[in-house]
Every structure is written in C-alpha cells, then in structure tokens.
Amino acid sequence: MQVHGSCHCGGIRYEATVDPDHTTICHCTDCQKLTGSAYRVSVPAVEGSFQLLAGEPRIYVKTGDNGARRAQAFCPDCGSPLYTYAVDDPGIYGLRVGCIAEREALVPRLQKWRRSALRWTENLAGMAQREKS
8 A cells, every 4th residue: 555644744755655454553651752642553664665755854763672773753843753663674664654644544453562551542432522622
C-alpha cells in the first residue's frame, strides 16, 4: 500500500510503501514519552520504498534497554514525530501512523510492551464522547 505522510505544519513530506497488516501499537515507556501520549502506533516501510519529498527532519538518537540506537525523526518547526530507524541499519523506517494521510486503513494488529500499558487504555468504550471539542 502506498502512503503519504507529512508533519503538522507541512514542512516535511514523504511517501512509502507499507503492509497495513504490520501496523502495531507500542506501550513502552519510551514511546509514551516520545509521543507525549499513552502509546505509539506505527507501520514499517518496506525497505527501500521510503522517500523524503520535502524538508529535513531533526534527529534525536535514543538508546533502548537492549543497547540498540534508534533515530527518532521529527519536524524541527512543529515538533511532529515522523518516523524512526535503527542507526546502525537504517533499511526499515517505522512510520508514525498519525502523520500518514491514509491512517484510517492502518488498523493495528499487534500490541507490544503491554506490561507498560496504562490500564485505562484497555477499554475506552464507556467513556463520554463528543464529535467535536
């Protein structure tokens, strides 16, 4: 599936090919902090299909518990988290689903790091809802 992504301000744009069946949710505490939210939703871009079309993201490198270094790409102007990749092997890009125009089709199939999940994320069905703010 071809996807098109951009940051909130539109300064950075990209396109890539992804397999929607590989969309995941990560509940690890690093992803919680890096997104400023309860979890991260991402989909891997097929190796070699990712293409930056406009702009130059800023890169922050984090080291995971296993010692792996992951580059976190974000917009230097609006701060949108865009994608990640392994510093030592940048062949696969983990695209942040919220920045993808076709995000409705990217339904997560797997949850990772459930031991760090915030318990209130398990069932949001009973929560009050509004269609707009």
